[in-house]
Amino acid sequence: MEPSHLYQQIVESIRDDILSGAIKPGEALPSMRKMTEKWNCTTGTILRAYQELAHQGLIISHVGKGTKVVDSLPQQSRSPLHKAILFNRTEAFLLETITAGYPPDEIEQSLRAALDRWKAFSNAPEERPAQALRFIGSHDPSLAMIAAQYHQANPELTLQLSFSGSLGGLIALAEKKADLAGCHLWDETTDTYNESFVRKLLPGQKVALLTLAHRRVGLIFEAGNPLGLGRLEDLAKPGIRFINRQQGSGTRVWLDAQLHRMRIDTSNIAGYQDEKMTHSEVARAVSKGQAEVGLGVETAALSFGLGFQLLATERYDLIIPADKWELDAVQALRNWLAAPQAKTEIDNLGGYDTKETGTVRWVF
Numbered sequence: 001m002e003p004s005h006l007y008q009q010i011v012e013s014i015r016d017d018i019l020s021g022a023i024k025p026g027e028a029l030p031s032m033r034k035m036t037e038k039w040n041c042t043t044g045t046i047l048r049a050y051q052e053l054a055h056q057g058l059i060i061s062h063v064g065k066g067t068k069v070v071d072s073l074p075q076q077s078r079s080p081l082h083k084a085i086l087f088n089r090t091e092a093f094l095l096e097t098i099t100a101g102y103p104p105d106e107i108e109q110s111l112r113a114a115l116d117r118w119k120a121f122s123n124a125p126e127e128r129p130a131q132a133l134r135f136i137g138s139h140d141p142s143l144a145m146i147a148a149q150y151h152q153a154n155p156e157l158t159l160q161l162s163f164s165g166s167l168g169g170l171i172a173l174a175e176k177k178a179d180l181a182g183c184h185l186w187d188e189t190t191d192t193y194n195e196s197f198v199r200k201l202l203p204g205q206k207v208a209l210l211t212l213a214h215r216r217v218g219l220i221f222e223a224g225n226p227l228g229l230g231r232l233e234d235l236a237k238p239g240i241r242f243i244n245r246q247q248g249s250g251t252r253v254w255l256d257a258q259l260h261r262m263r264i265d266t267s268n269i270a271g272y273q274d275e276k277m278t279h280s281e282v283a284r285a286v287s288k289g290q291a292e293v294g295l296g297v298e299t300a301a302l303s304f305g306l307g308f309q310l311l312a313t314e315r316y317d318l319i320i321p322a323d324k325w326e327l328d329a330v331q332a333l334r335n336w337l338a339a340p341q342a343k344t345e346i347d348n349l350g351g352y353d354t355k356e357t358g359t360v361r362w363v364f
Contacts, residue, residue: 006041008162010049016281018058018069022288028068029059040148132158133329137169137182138250139278140212140316141299142346146337149345154332163278166250170201173321180330181319184215184250188257193315198363206322209361210334211315213346214353216298217251218311220286225307229293232258232311235269242271243282243291251279254312255295298351313353317361334358 017023030038035046050067053059061067135143147159164172169181187196198207221229227240232255235242245251259266266272271291276282282294283304301308324330336342338358346352 006039006161007045007049007052010035010039010041010046011052012277014049014053015056015058023069025069026071028066031066131156131329132160133180133327133333134160134162134178135169135180135182135318136162136164136172136178137180137319138166138184138316139163139280140182140215141279141297141303142212142349142352143182145345145349146212146342149342150333150336153336154329157329157332159333165246165248165277166253167197167201167248170197170319173319174201179320179324179327180210182212182316183319184314184316186250186254186257186314194317194319195361195363198319202321202363207363208320208322208325209317209363210320210337211317211356211359211361212337213316213357214313214355215316216308216310216351216353217254217296217314218298219293219309220283220296220301221293221307221309222286223305223307225309227292230309232262233264235272235293236264240270240293241291242269242274243285243294244272244275245279245282245295246275246277249277250314251295254314299349302350308351315356334360 014023014029023029029035029050032043032046036043039046050059050061054061058070059067060070143159143161147161151158162178166181166183166185169178169183170185172178173181183194183197185197186193190196194209198209219229219232219234221227228234229240234240245255256266274291276285276294279296279300280303282296283300283306285291286294286306287304295311298308298310318333320330343354343357346354346357
C-alpha cells in the first residue's frame with residue numbers, strides 16, 4: 001500500500017511545472033506507465049493525481065489520445081500558491097510569538113484565527129486503514145524510503161506522509177490530526193532542537209522524541225560551484241537568485257535566526273520571498289536554473305547532482321505523544337529505525353549521521 005498523500009505530492013510537482021512553464025500549454029503529460037515508474041507507485045495513484053489536476057482545470061484527458069495540459073490556464077490556477085503564502089505567514093507569526101514566550105491566553109485569539117486558516121487550507125480528511133500512521137510535519141528526503149521499507153517489513157501497516165513544516169506538524173498533533181510529526185526546530189536561546197517547542201505547543205503532555213537522524217544542511221548550487229558560493233553572506237551578492245523554504249519550516253527558522261544575528265537584511269537577497277515546501281523542490285529549482293542557490297539538506301543536492309556547502313548539522317526527530325507510543329504500528333516503526341538495516345538504508349542516501357537513529361528522549 002502506498003502513502004495516501006503521495007498523489008498530492010505528484011499533483012504539486014506537475015502543477016509547479018505547469019505554472020512555471022516547464023510544461024507548456026497543450027503539451028502531453030507522460031504516459032501512465034512512465035509515471036508509475038518515476039514515482040514507484042500504482043496506476044491508481046497516478047490516475048487520482050491526474051483527476052485532481054483536471055478538477056483544478058490544468059489538464060484534460062481524451063480516450064485514446066492521452067492527457068495534456070490545457071491550452072489556456074484558468075486564472076484561479078494560481079490560487080493554491082497564494083493560499084500557501086498566506087498560510088506560511090500565519091505560521092511565522094505563531095512561531096515568533098511562541099518563541100518570544102507569550103503565555104497561551106495572550107495568543108489564544110491569534111492562534112484560533114491561524115488555526116481556522118489552517119483548517120480552510122487543509123484538504124478534507126481521508127479515510128485510512130486501521131493500521132495506518134498519520135505523519136504530518138517537516139519534509140525529509142528519507143521519509144519516502146522509510147515509509148516503503150516500513151510497509152515492506154510490516155505489510156499490514158502503512159505510514160501516510162503529509163508535509164507541512166515542523167510547526168505545522170506540532171499543531172497537527174495538538175489538534176489530534178496526526179499520530180506523529182517530523183520536527184527540527186532550533187531554539188536559539190538554548191541551542192537545542194525540538195524540546196522547547198514541544199513543551200510550548202503540547203504543554204503538560206508526555207511526548208517521545210524518536211530520532212530519525214542528524215542531517216547536513218547547507219547551500220545548494222550548481223555542480224562545481226562556478227559562482228564560488230559558500231557563506232550566507234553570499235546570498236546578498238548582486239546577480240544571485242535565492243530559493244527559500246517556507247516560513248514555519250525548521251530550515252527557515254534556522255536561516256532567519258542566522259541572518260538576524262549576522263545583520264543581513266533579507267530585502268537585499270533576491271528571491272528571499274520565493275518559497276518551496278520541500279528540500280527536493282529547492283534542489284529541483286536550482287537544477288532547472290530558476291535560482292543560483294538554495295538552502296537545504298545535502299541529500300536533496302546529491303539527488304539532483306548539485307554542489308553543496310555544509311553550514312550546520314541538525315537533529316530531526318519524530319514527535320510521538322505518549323498515548324500513541326504503545327500502538328503496535330508505532331513500536332514497529334521504532335523497531336525498524338533501531339535496526340542496523342535502517343541506518344544503512346539512510347546512510348546510503350548521503351548527508352546523514354545515523355549514530356543516534358532510533359534513540360528515544362522523553363519530554364514531560
